[in-house]
Amino acid sequence: MTSLQQVNPRVLGVRVSPHSTRQSLAAHITYQITKGVQKPFKKVIDVSSGDPHKAGMKPISFVRQVLAVCLYPELLHDENLPQDARLRAQKLLAACGGGSVGSYSSPATGLRYVVQNIAEFITRRDAGVPSYPQAIVNTSGSRKALTMMMKLLASGVGENQTGVLTPTPCPYTLPMLLDEAGVTLAPYQLREDRGWAVDLEELQLALKTARGCCQPRAIYISNPGNPTGHVQDRKSIEEVIRFAATEGLFLLVDEVYQDSVYGQGREFVSYKKVLFEMGEEYSETVEMVSFHSLSNGIMGECGLRGGYMETVNLDPAVMRCLVTIQSTNSPPILPQLALDLMVNPLTCGDPSYGTYTQEILFSQVTLAQNAQRAWEFLNRLPGMSCQPAMGGIHLYPQLLIPPGMIEQAKILGVEADVLYCQRLLEEEGVCVGAGCENGQTDKNYHLRLCVLVPPGTLEEVLARLSSFHLRLLDRFPLPDRGVKDRELVENSVA
Numbered sequence: 118m119t120s121l122q123q124v125n126p127r128v129l130g131v132r133v134s135p136h137s138t139r140q141s142l143a144a145h146i147t148y149q150i151t152k153g154v155q156k157p158f159k160k161v162i163d164v165s166s167g168d169p170h171k172a173g174m175k176p177i178s179f180v181r182q183v184l185a186v187c188l189y190p191e192l193l194h195d196e197n198l199p200q201d202a203r204l205r206a207q208k209l210l211a212a213c214g215g216g217s218v219g220s221y222s223s224p225a226t227g228l229r230y231v232v233q234n235i236a237e238f239i240t241r242r243d244a245g246v247p248s249y250p251q252a253i254v255n256t257s258g259s260r261k262a263l264t265m266m267m268k269l270l271a272s273g274v275g276e277n278q279t280g281v282l283t284p285t286p287c288p289y290t291l292p293m294l295l296d297e298a299g300v301t302l303a304p305y306q307l308r309e310d311r312g313w314a315v316d317l318e319e320l321q322l323a324l325k326t327a328r329g330c331c332q333p334r335a336i337y338i339s340n341p342g343n344p345t346g347h348v349q350d351r352k353s354i355e356e357v358i359r360f361a362a363t364e365g366l367f368l369l370v371d372e373v374y375q376d377s378v379y380g381q382g383r384e385f386v387s388y389k390k391v392l393f394e395m396g397e398e399y400s401e402t403v404e405m406v407s408f409h410s411l412s413n414g415i416m417g418e419c420g421l422r423g424g425y426m427e428t429v430n431l432d433p434a435v436m437r438c439l440v441t442i443q444s445t446n447s448p449p450i451l452p453q454l455a456l457d458l459m460v461n462p463l464t465c466g467d468p469s470y471g472t473y474t475q476e477i478l479f480s481q482v483t484l485a486q487n488a489q490r491a492w493e494f495l496n497r498l499p500g501m502s503c504q505p506a507m508g509g510i511h512l513y514p515q516l517l518i519p520p521g522m523i524e525q526a527k528i529l530g531v532e533a534d535v536l537y538c539q540r541l542l543e544e545e546g547v548c549v550g551a552g553c554e555n556g557q558t559d560k561n562y563h564l565r566l567c568v569l570v571p572p573g574t575l576e577e578v579l580a581r582l583s584s585f586h587l588r589l590l591d592r593f594p595l596p597d598r599g600v601k602d603r604e605l606v607e608n609s610v611a
């Protein structure tokens with residue numbers, strides 16, 4: 118038997134995402150450019166995944182100053198660094214074993230000081246709905262936490278395998294994560310015609326369909342939505358909670374974009390707050406886990422790999438199991454310290470408060486303005502239509518791909534949106550995501566792009582995308598859909 122045959126078949130069965138293939142191509146093109154190979158562009162711009170720093174957004178200075186001191190405590194006495202950064206670092210170091218970021222996390226569910234501050238943050242956010250440190254687990258990234266929950270939920274094979282109701286479209290990493298955990302993805306359709314809202318009838322339909330092929334035990338929600346940008350209102354959240362309660366489904370709520378809501382009249386309301394306001398019938402029965410992360414939204418510290426989950430109504434035996442799993446794989450210290458900075462921000466009067474608020478505001482304004490700018494621009498391109506986003510950091514425009522390119526894709530044995538993204542990368546050096554990676558299996562093609570990028574980078578992305586798209590339509594015209602498309606072409610060219 119070869120070593121490959123000994124690999125767990127579940128791991129071998131994980132679907133391969135065209136996203137990783139495209140990432141390799143992007144890296145290869147970048148390498149070619151450094152070696153002097155001539156390309157029609159100077160550098161590759163990658164906006165395919167929500168990684169704002171990769172696209173050029175700057176870190177929050179206070180966060181990096183505190184972490185720098187934590188990593189190198191000699192800086193505690195360096196007066197070039199703001200005093201509040203050094204004081205904060207001192208407090209954080211005192212919370213670490215041996216006063217060093219080089220120690221293991223003890224407890225393995227998260228440093229007490231940090232977990233306490235997370236619980237206080239959640240209680241403040243939810244206007245007094247209490248959060249308890251013992252219900253919080255810190256992990257190296259929120260996907261890690263989600264994977265742990267999926268593995269706990271996973272059981273059975275074939276028709277008896279655990280199923281998780283999952284939105285279409287969903288975050289592009291989710292199908293792979295479910296495969297790896299050994300869980301069946303049971304899709305429910307979000308309503309594009311209603312700005313990608315969660316729809317109760319779609320949930321019921323999905324559950325009925327899923328019951329024929331797996332055992333649906335949980336529902337996954339992304340709110341604010343990745344990649345849709347939809348933000349659920351209270352009524353919609355209540356509907357989902359009632360549905361989960363009636364059907365006995367575990368709620369897995371991905372709320373990692375909670376600080377990135379910019380839609381007019383929209384605010385982030387947490388599932389936990391709504392659950393508790395619905396009364397004991399729900400707040401004491403519905404099992405739920407909510408995820409948050411350093412990676413997303415305004416901090417954008419993806420590379421630090423820090424996240425946490427808050428559990429609600431989790432069976433104590435399951436919680437013990439989670440704690441045991443954690444004890445073999447405790448989360449790193451540095452991201453936990455960064456989590457502390459996220460949930461326990463500077464306040465008015467702190468010496469660094471001015472710079473800190475300016476930097477946060479810059480990111481927030483950039484995100485909101487970019488989302489509006491890209492939405493208007495994409496809607497002017499012939500064959501593209503985009504729902505306005507209210508939160509999160511992506512736009513997800515629908516794309517009419519010309520039949521000529523669909524034919525080419527068939528011959529090459531790839532999805533047409535994947536081919537579109539590959540050609541865009543090769544010809545213009547812009548890396549965006551293809552809707553099929555977000556679980557879209559119908560022929561409604563979509564693109565995924567992160568808009569939390571410097572405004573100049575966004576302009577470059579839109580200009581390159583537009584010239585590729587218009588060239589493509591010259592080569593392979595869209596079927597004549599009448600005056601509207603012709604007008605659109607003329608306008609966008611003008």
Ligand SMILES: Cc1ncc(COP(=O)(O)O)c(C=O)c1O
Pocket residue numbers: 166167257258259260261288339343371373409410411412413419422423424
């Ligand atoms: C919906 C969603 N959840 C979680 C994450 C981040 O996970 P992690 O904290 O593991 O970086 C992302 C990142 O893109 C995301 O879009």
